[in-house]
Amino acid sequence: MSLDSVRAFFAEHAPEIAIIETQGSSATVTLAAEAHGVEPAQIAKTLSLRIGERVVLVVTSGTGRLDNRKVKAALGGKPRMLDAQEVVAITGHPVGGVCPFGLPTPLPIYCDVSLRAFDEVVPAAGSTRSALRISPERLADLTKAEWVDVCQEPG
Numbered sequence: 001m002s003l004d005s006v007r008a009f010f011a012e013h014a015p016e017i018a019i020i021e022t023q024g025s026s027a028t029v030t031l032a033a034e035a036h037g038v039e040p041a042q043i044a045k046t047l048s049l050r051i052g053e054r055v056v057l058v059v060t061s062g063t064g065r066l067d068n069r070k071v072k073a074a075l076g077g078k079p080r081m082l083d084a085q086e087v088v089a090i091t092g093h094p095v096g097g098v099c100p101f102g103l104p105t106p107l108p109i110y111c112d113v114s115l116r117a118f119d120e121v122v123p124a125a126g127s128t129r130s131a132l133r134i135s136p137e138r139l140a141d142l143t144k145a146e147w148v149d150v151c152q153e154p155g
Helices: 002-013 029-036 068-075 084-091 113-117 136-143
Strands: 043-051 054-061 079-081 109-112 146-148
Touching: 029 043, 043 068, 043 084, 054 113, 068 079, 109 113, 109 136, 113 136, 113 146
Parallel strands: 054 109, 109 146
Antiparallel strands: 043 054, 043 079
């Protein structure tokens, strides 16, 4: 069902973008990088966060780690990861397949500047066996995301 909502999103907004389905799971950054032949940092992971009373999605580089100080400054509060049941209920996507596409209800979406290190990133596409290839700028444009700097500096 979740993969179907992502398919419908792309059919309407960007029919030229193909969803890639894999035999094996791509539910973790490591598995996704192996499945798609890219560096783990090139995987665009989507984090589902509660900040105060609001839920937001933050898309970061696969190796990015949130910096709580930066999140608080950029998004107005301390982030708390949603649990798996909340993730499915709010995004319609299972953990490991969460993406900013095909959401049942619009959510604020933020893209971390770490994604801009790549010409192309690989976000999930609504299931633990699906993804797509897209430029970070196109991802942000399609999802009406705001660019933020909320991850720790690499190294």
